[in-house]
Amino acid sequence: MFISIFGAMESGIIYAIMALGVYLTFRILDFPDLTVEGSFVTGAAVAASSIVNGIPPITATILAAFAGFIAGCLTGVLHTKGKINPLLAGILMMTALYSINLRIMGQPTVSLLQETTLFDQLGSIWSATGIDTFLNNLLSAIGIEQLPTTWAILLVMIVVTIIIKLLTDYFLKTEVGLALRAIGDNKKMIRSLSANTDLLIIFGVGISNALVATAGGLIGQLGGFADANMGLGLIVIGLASIIIGEALFSTKTIAKATLAVILGAIIYRIIVTLALRIDFMETGDMKMITAIIVIAALVVPKIVQTRKENKRRQVKRAQQRGNRDA
């Protein structure tokens, strides 16, 4: 139980980077971008192929981000210059990326099991610090038997994701970032205030897909392989993370909203992991579980809200009646 939640948090914190990317397009730009299903794989493919070809894992991960950025920019160009509907532009790019990803890898799957990944390197530096033994001793002291082999991935990825979050927060408050946010909110206004909306959209979708591809590159290294189909259904996972985060946490400011998205991504992973532990569930049921989570996150808060309002009204009516009687 503990070890599977631990694993869920490990991948959840990496998927959170992807969710941040999806948040940028869906919420900030109001651009439902399906490119991510392709660019996530592009990230994994570029990272894996680079590592296999002897490029240092950290450089490989940066290359993955760059590849995602280009893919996103192309979607942005299709939409702004080609005047193609955002959904269709994303689908077209995603379709094209499937072939491009196969070309990058040269085969449907690239294995990294024989290679040194970013996380392997991290692990060897980490083990010298002794933090693992300390934390695991702590855990066994409270009676947990199955212990994680390393805390490096979780703790380092928390730091990395928070750094990406803080950079995103800062960016969205810069002059360029404010203009970007206004695009999703009121295009007519921002054009009348002399912002090049086309360029901003291209850039915004690019950044979004850079984040998604980074997550792809890291997930590939975590799982030890890149596969042409690993992006399937990813957009729903990204949306699920955003919607869960928004349902559970405050989104009043940008900083709170991005935090909510990250927590949403982790909670999503944990829910799926727990759901799959139920006896009659199979791995293939994951998509259905995802759909149910999203539906629940969309519907339940509304029901709760309506109940609250009804209750408030009832109390008020009762008070009024009380006053009249008195």
Place this chain on the structure above:
Amino acid sequence: MLELNNISITFNEGTPDEKKALNNINLRLEEGDFITVIGSNGAGKSTLMNVISGNLMPDLGDVIIDGKQMVHLPEYKRSAFIGRVFQDPMAGTSPSMTIEENLAIAYSRNKKRKLRPGVTKQRREMFKDSLKALNLGLENRLTAKVGLLSGGERQALSLLMTTFTEPSILLLDEHTAALDPSRAALITSLTETVVRNSGLTTLMVTHNMQQALDLGNRLIMMDKGQIIFDVHGEEKVKLTIEDLLHEFKRIRGIEFEDDRVVLG
């Protein structure tokens, strides 16, 4: 300074719906001019605004601002020189962003947007001072989301956002038409103050003849894509609604047909 030379634009050319929206318009605004534009529906007022702002490309003619040819520049490039307030109070502001963020976006209108914070301590003080002039108490609500403001407040904010960077040309597109009478009066008086204090070169389209007479130093009347009447100075000061209606009948030989204009 704004110059329009021989502007013509035809919609749906070559079809039964063909419409000459603007027919050889010539107009010259001097520095500090405040022109009000009236006319019935379909007279070409909005088309004129859209041609100036770059939302529409005219078939023929030049749009010259500060001596620079603008007719081929896209809307976003022109808006470095042009400030616009729309009829819809929701159109000029970004609802999910705060008052100070909206002002910061507007503050970058005639500057290059960079990767530096949009709202700084120094700017916040400046925004506060500007907001105080509106007398709506908005200076105490800098971090409130604009979506929470009323239509009148949002329109006042739009007016401020458009004018505090002092554009070469200020375009007001029936910007009080969607407000209730008291709010409309508030925005009208704010407009008067702002334009008087900053001396902005202004073009205001309105349906309200009284407003067109009260504001500005020059009035033009449009009909069927042409400027049919143009008064300024002393002559405009003495003008009444009756005069305008009479003038329209004299020129066109028919009654002014838009009730909304007369009653407004």
